[in-house]
């Protein structure tokens with residue numbers, strides 16, 4: 001019979017709220033893996049720590065997107081500090097459940113563009129202003145769908161720009177994606193300024209986060 005681990009033995013527990021919490025025994029996302037990359041700009045900041053659920057989700061999603069689209073690489077920006085708490089440039093990202101991820105881009109022929117060491121923004125036609133590349137709607141939807149259909153980990157929010165939200169939802173409707181996935185996307189895709197060059201993913205508290213870290217509750221984070 002399996003014995004439950006004591007709370008102090010659990011790794012990567014999200015504690016308290018995303019904008020006023022901590023990360024207990026943060027799990028480090030290795031800087032490079034199948035289908036994802038933490039570029040040097042963020043590596044140096046040492047903000048690639050998360051709850052065990054978030055780190056697993058990023059590894060799973062990287063692997064899956066690179067299987068679906070060989071050569072696809074998710075550019076991972078800030079997650080949390082090793083022990084969470086306030087993080088420069090962010091209000092949230094405090095409890096190991098948040099991560100910034102660059103959008104996939106393609107060259108004009110539809111071929112994937114290689115990842116770069118920064119986030120790239122897009123104009124109203126989906127062209128990037130710095131590199132001559134385009135917003136890769138099909139592959140970006142596939143990333144969102146992989147996140148939303150992960151069997152173990154729930155998604156709380158995906159913050160994007162208004163334009164990108166519209167593109168993604170229209171695409172899912174026109175291509176007749178599963179109604180349950182479309183409804184989930186409609187619910188969690190939220191418009192917040194500053195998300196034209198990356199999306200911000202926040203996962204739900206896992207059962208272990210709730211049990212061991214009062215996850216989701218403000219001012220109740222015990223270290």
Ligand SMILES: [Zn+2]
Nearest residue numbers: 098099100200
């Ligand atoms: Zn963010």
